[in-house]
Amino acid sequence: MRQGFDNEKYIELQAGQIKKRIEQFGGKLYLEFGGKLFDDYHASRVLPGFEPSAKFRMLKSISQDVEVIIAINANDIEKNKARGDLGITYDEDVLRLADIFRSNGLPVAAVVLTQYAAQPAADVFRRRLEMLGITCKLHYPIEGYPHDIDLIVSEEGYGKNEFVETTRPLVVVTAPGPGSGKLATCLSQVYHEHSRGVSVGYAKFETFPVWNLPLNHPVNIAYEAATVDLDDSNIIDSFHLDAYGETTVNYNRDVEAFPVVKSLMEKILGESPYQSPTDMGVNMVGFAIEDDEACREAARMEIVRRYFSAAVNVKRTGTGQEQVDKLKVIMKKAGVTKDYSPARSAALLKEETTGAPVGAMVLPDGTVVTGKTSERLGAASSLLMNALKSVTGVDMELEVIADEAIEPISRLKTAQLGSRNPRLHPDETLIALSISSATSEVAARVLAGLPKLRGCDAFFSVIISSTDEALLKKLGINVCCEPKYERHTFYHR
Template sequence: MRIGFDNDKYISLQAEKIRERIGQFGGKLYLEFGGKLFDDYHASRVLPGFAPDSKIRMLQSLREDVEVIIVINADNIENAKRRSDIGITYGEDTLRLMDAFRALEFLVGGVCITHFTGQPHAEAFQRRLESMGVLVYRHHLIDGYPSDVDGIVSDQGFGKNDYVETTRPLVVVTAPGPGSGKLATCLSQLYHENKRGMKAGYAKYETFPVWNLPLRHPVNIAYEAATADLDDRNIIDPFHLEAYGDVTVNYNRDVETFPVLKAMMEKIAGKSPYQSPTDMGVNMVGLCICDDAICQEAARNEIVRRYFAAAEELRRTGVGAATLSKIELLMSQADVTCDFSPAHQAALAKEEATGGPAAAMVLPDGELVCGKTSDLMGAAASLLINAVKHLAGIERGSYVVSDAALEPICRLKTQHLRSRNPRLHSDEILIALSLSSATSQKAAATVDALGQLAGCDAYFSVIISDADRSTYRNLGINVCCEPKYERRAYYHR
């Protein structure tokens, strides 16, 4: 992978900036973490060289000073809202986050359930956490939030919320996803700290949009594409421009709420430490791009991925026409089309030539490989085998999977598991390949080449199965599907 981002520089600069901000507030900082802390794959895709766990590695350098509060919206618990990327509920992800933090020896101060109005599932979730020894706090809906500043910053507003007891200088406030109430939690804590005569401050750590990149830079456009369903928009920060004369980029929700946020800070502490939404941020990402051209190309690829994801969602559910239209507009602004990757047209051409679903992928060495549907394998399995054979230096006509490995899998699938489709999925062909590697050096070399596929883009001429998609995701391969099904039917699995 061509590198466009200096990850080591980022970890160092980011930790230094956070230490500086802690000092600005007398030794106590509530840091709202936007985006994903452990697995920021969006950032790693648009900033090649950015490690998905960069932010948590940066925090590890501050670990002795860090305490974590995990925030979850009671309505998200009640509605069993799921993370679209890993398929688990926000409640389950809260448990996953706690395990991940504990494994890295971070102090987890507790879980804060926000927007609490007595939701039964939220109460059950609290009992579940408390039975495991987790401290749980409730924050309530506040009448007039966020416009009624006097009512919010009062004993009947923030004062009714539980105060989360913390002991470390840096309190990281994170959540399973957006809309969890992280900002309100931070402000509620500032209110309670101030009532107790304690000095404390607030800052925001949001990776995107990148404040010191141009408004229409592809990296920032890719963020808009990623949040198109939320109706987020990148805009110039007018408050920063007025206060300092500098052009910086923020997003609409932060800009729209800043006057109220500033008023709350003034009400809590007597004055606001910030003159703009940009002031609140501590993000150093934009200072660590070492090859802008590489990052621009990666961001354009991400915009195209978001287009295909939105088109597929619309085809599957009938929902998301406005999201798709917005991404199409963003594609024009980034000067990119759905054919940005040569693999897209290659997959369609292969389908036309073979009469069945097909796939294509550009490998790290620039080679374009294809896969087709056959009696033995689906297009996803075929593409996977052809790709790793090339990377392992195995000649195209050579077989790496033995009949002895294939035959029992096919028999099990059709005779015992009652599958009507005899073709092997990508996970099944990998099992056969792994079995073959016990007696074949070529198969072993092919298995070893699988790790080189991470970060590649695979294009399919049809919507692929969940089993194939899961295998590709586990290998780190990005999947783009033409928004159509393999067969004409009303119901698809």
């Protein structure tokens, strides 16, 4: 796929900028890490060339200087709040994050339970952490937060919070999701460090919006599309403009909260080191864009994907129409329509002519292939096979998977597993293809083409199953569906 981002340059620039910020504060920095530290597929889609693990690789490049604090809101534990992308609760994700950090040589100093008020579920989790040998600290609600500065920055405010002992120059504060209390954890730690005579500072690492791209750059608009459920928006950082006469972009919540954050830092440190939210950030992503038009094109496509994702969610759940309406406005601002991808028109046209559900995919060379539901394969499987044949130069009419590989799987599904659908899903199709590749050089060649589909866009004329969608996404294929079901039934699996 056309690349627009220099990943290695980004890692070098970002690590260097963080080191400079550590030196600025005399050798120690608490870095609030916003967004996804791992698996940032949004960034990889809108900045083609950005590796989903780039931010984590950057931290590993300076691992000897890094330790981690994971913050989780005790109220989120009580509510059993879950991550939408992973389907696991926030408390389980804390353990997942701790494992990832530990296995990569980044020690976890502690897990901080923020807003702790003896919630029963939080107490259960705290005991679980202790049994696992993970240090757990408690941070309490502060009356009048965040506006009663004198109370917050006192022994009755931050002073009541339990202090996390840290020994390395860079302390990364991360969390399972938004609203976990990362900022409060950072400032509480800065308060305690300062009261102990330690020179220390605070900064924020947030990839989007990209501060040195224009407000209406498609990459920044795509971030608005990604966070449409939060009802927030990108705006000009008025504080930066007033202080330096320079136009930069920031998130409205960060701009609105800056006066409070600045006042808290002034109270703790005597003066604020920052004059604007942009000042607080350490984001070098904009300097690693090497092909602006490629990133613009990728971001426009991401905006359209977000629209179809929201429209399908409305069809599945009956909720979220307001998000669809907002995304229509965002698409108009970005200058795109539902037909931005040629895969949509190809899929809908073939469905109209065949009467069967159809998938279409834009391949790396720009050609579009299609696949429809057949007796043996569903639309997703058919499309996957046709795309693989195309990128590996195999005749589209050639039957690559042996009947001997398909028939036992179909029989198992219907005779033993109670399925009424004998057609193979994509995961089952790949298993059958793998079996065939043991005796067929052509099947082996087709199977080896899977990496060539990473980053391609697929569009389906109907809503495909969540199982099919998950498998295609695991292969790195971007999926959109027309917001309609194949069958007119009340219940859909």
